[in-house]
Amino acid sequence: MKKLLLGNAAVAQGAYEAGVRLVSSYPGTPSTEITECMATYPAEEVFVEWAPNEKVAAEAVIGAAIAGGRAMSCCKHVGLNVMADPLFTDAYIGVGGGAVFCVADDPGMHSSQNEQDSRHYAKAAKIPMLEPSDSAECLAYTKAAFDLSERFDTPVLLRLSTRVSHSQSLVETGIRTEQPLKDYEKNVPKNVMMPAMAIGRHVFVEERTGRLAAYAEDCAFNTVERHAGGIGVIASGISYQYAKEALGDRVSYCKLGMVWPLPERLLRDFVASCETVYVIEELDPFLEEACLAMGLPVQGKRLFTPLGEYTPSMIRRVVLGEEPAPVRTPAETLPARPPVMCAGCPHRGTFYVLHKLGLVVSGDIGCYTLGAAAPLSAVDTTVCMGASVSAAHGMAKVRGREFAQKLVSVIGDSTFIHSGITGLIDIVYNKGINTVIILDNSITGMTGHQDNPTTGKTIRGEATRQVDLIGLCRSVGIDRIEVVDPFDTKRLEQVVRQETQCEEPSVIIAQRPCALLKKVRYTGHCRVSDRCRKCKVCIKLGCPAISLDAATGAVSIDPTQCNGCGLCVGVCPFGAIEKEED
Amino acid sequence: MQTNIMIVGVGGQGTLLASRILGNAVVRRGYDVKVSEVHGMSQRGGSVVTYVKYGDRIWSPVIDRGEADIVLAFELLEAYRALPWLRAGGKIIVNTQQINPMPVITGAAEYPRDIVGKLSAQADLTAVDALELARRAGSEKAVNVVLIGVMAKNTAIPYDEWLETLRDTVPARFLDVNLRAFALGYQL
Structure with missing residues (x-):
């Protein structure tokens, strides 16, 4: 019987059926559930781990593949930036056992800091990329990616997007085919990438791209579907689903399941057979520019947009000139409902204090990015994982001591391990005086509660050695380390004042679980x-349970939203908030 | 034949489980189905939207404006926000709970008054105090299943199949509460 599976779960099932032996990833929406699902398969069959960051994960996969086992790493689009360094060179080395790198883009930025298009990586790194459009294809393409990897001696990218990763659709599952380990042999010309060897491998890479392009012409995932009328559509991934919904059988389709390298002959023949051809693709004009470079007369971004997600009605309007029927709308402007820190969130105490002290806050990636929103409004900058620490170092160096004493970095426990520690080493090594606050909530929060090296548990929930944050900071040269409960706002305020004023680098660990x-x-x-x-x-706490009646100025607490954390009890200067037990 | 159901609410209200229960119920009927979920940052107390589409062949997992047959709203303001997605002749089922968004909490905006009155003037509306019914079933957290119960009556899926789906979808230790919650919603 067919099962309803999340795209991400279908990728995991595909990898399992393909005999994957190792999966190493760092969590990142919308890719996280792939690795979580992998951990539901037997530990004897597949080793699954959360790595400290995407680069480490990719390198573990590269090693596993060199050692002869099939391996996979999964990340979000910005995670691919972190793993790009090993990936570009793995393109030269190739594989023993198949290596698949799964990347989930986030058009519309549901949970991301930018809207980058990962297809450019396939072209830039010179490796093939497959792109499924629903869960059944997620399973099939993942399995095929491992075969492709071994057949062409190349890592393979599998590109997902939010609506493919986080939609459930019907899937026919199969059984696992065990893949014996390939023999391991020392092979210096292939596996040691220094100039003398890499020069030779680059020749191989260019030749491989030619063979992959020839393969793409006959690849079963690149299909042409003909219907009457002269309009043609070139699409891949979720855009194909939108196009089918919008246009049905009124146009012909060239659906690309392999988006790099591209099947030039297939595209030429398709375009030649149509009167007008639209390239329908979210984000960048990747397929469109490739078609234009082939001299094919196609239309795309000029009519659509590089911004956000597409919809069937947008496609209908552009291709068929059909306007959507009018809809009913509210007669008034509705208040927005942005995401907020949960009731009881430990970060709330920290941001309340930082806002009160009026400090410049160098922020990072996690739930605590929400500390930028009103009324806490505490965060000044957010760039990428780890940048809270290293960017603050740069700020302090150009603006001097006085500025540094009004500046803090805030970074979660998992993000600190990911890439905050290297920034902290930079501060110590180069004689900075910054204050770094590690928001230790005992979990990787935003992506939905994953364990990490500081939690003392593996992805399978087994007890393991826990990174000692205090010992770690001390070992890189931080002499001043304070551990504070962020709900003890008076002490936290006093510690933040003291550490920002002192003339040496310091770390404050704000410790309270999610x-x-x-x-x-x-x-x-x-x-x-x-x-x-x-x-x-x-009200300045920005707690979703505490409301102000704008007309009367009265404050009330919604018992359905309040979880009794008591932060407000301690903050009220008049002792007017009481805790009641149920 | 195609049915589009849009489930809207506030992150943390259990819309995800509701969409999964609904998805599993329609799979049993042999329909093609797609369920589009929301994970990650937008889940944290923000507006959340999930889509369930079923029929002979489903392409896009997302519901466009003017295409929802049913809007199942876990919160009043979110029901109002979803109005443009309702198709002509579609139905809104709304939980009468009010959860203030941050701009209202801080006094920067006002929560719209009489949403039930305004919506019923523009659409076929069923308003239900699902929180009260969930309490009666034994847990405030069962609001989602109460609402699934209210909606279930508007589908062609028989009562017993819904119960079987609940047994398959809901963790065993919460099953009794959820079966009571479903029945209370269905019997309205």
Whole structure:
């Protein structure tokens, strides 16, 4: 029977059926569930891990493949930037066992800091890329990617996008085919990439690209579907699904399941057979520019947009000139509902204090990025994983001591391990005086609770050696380390003042577990008593349970939203908020 | 034949489980189905939207404006926000719970008044106090299953099949509460 599977779960099933032996990833929406699903398969069959970052994960996969086993790493689009260094050279080395790198783009930026198009990586690194459009294809393409990898001696990229990764559709699952380890032999010309050898391998890479392009012409994933009328559509991935929904049988399709290298003859023949051809692709005009470079008269971005997600109605309007039927709309402007830190979130105490002190806050990637939103409004910058620490170092060096004493970095425990530690070493080594606050909530939060090297558990929940954050910071040369409960806002404020003022680098570990962890059991609810003087200090916490009546200035706490964490009780200057047990 | 159901609410309300229950129920009927979910940052207390589409052959997993047969709303403001997605003749089922978004909490914006009145003037509306029914079933967290119960009556899927789906989808230790919650919603 067919099963309803998330695209990500189908990728995992495909890798499992293909006999994958090692999966190493760092979590990143929308790719996270692939690796989580992998950990549901037997440990004897596949070794699955969360790596400290995507580069480490990719290198583990490269090693496993050289050693003869099939291996996979999964990341979001910006994670591919982190793994790009090993990936570009693995393109030269190739594989023993098949190596698949799965990357999930996020058009519309549901959970991301940019909207980059990962297809450019396939072209730049000179490796093939497959792109499924639903869960059944996720399974089939993943399996095929391993075969392709071994057949052409190349790592293979599998490109997903949010709507493919996070949509469930029907899948026929199969059984696992065990793949014996390929023999391991020392092979210096192939596996040691220094100039003398890499020169030879580059020749191989260019020749391989030619063979892959020939393969693409007959690849079963590149299909042409003909219908009457002169309009043709070239599409891949989720854009193909949108096009089919919008245009049905009124146009012909060239669906590309392999988006690099491209089948030039197939595209030429398709375009020649149509009167007008539209390239329908979210993000960059990747396929369109390739077609134009072949001299093919196609239309695309000039009519569509490089921004955000496409919709069937947008496609219908452009291709068929059909306007959507009018819809009913609210008669008033509705208040937005941006994401917020949860009730009981440990980060709230930290950002309340940082906002109160008016510090410049160099931010990072995680739930705590939400510290930028009103009313906490505490974060000044967010770039990428780890940049809170290293960017603050640069800020302090150009603006001097006084600025450095009004500056802090905030970074989560998992993000600190990912790439914050290297920035901290930079600060120590180059005589910075920065203060770094590690928001240690005992989990990788934003991506939905993954363990990491600081939690003491593996992806399969087994106990393991836990990175000691204090010992780690001390060992790189931080002498001043304070551990504070972020809900003890008075002490945190005093510690932040003291550490920012001192003339040497320091680390503050703000330690309290994520309120959504099962082990965290807040009880009761908070209530505003008649001692309330309407000072609105509690409103500055940005707690989703505490509301202000704009007309009367009265404050109330919604018992369905409050989890009784008690942060507001401690913050109220008049002792007007009380905790009630149920 | 195609049915488009849009489930809207606030991150943390359990819309994801609701869409999965619905998805599993329609798979049993042999339909093609796609369920589009929301994970990651937007889940954190923000507006969340999931789509369930089923029929003979489903292409896009996303529902366009003007194409939802049913909007199942876990919260009043989110029901109002979803109005443009409702097709002519479509139905809104709304939980009467009000959860203030941050601009309302800080006093920067006002929560719209009388959303139930405004929506019922523009659409076929069923308003239900699902939170109260969930409490009666034994857990506030069962709001999602109460609402699935209300919606289930508007589909061609028989009662017993819904119960079987719940047994397959909901963790065993929460099953009793959820079966009671479903029945309370269905019997409305």
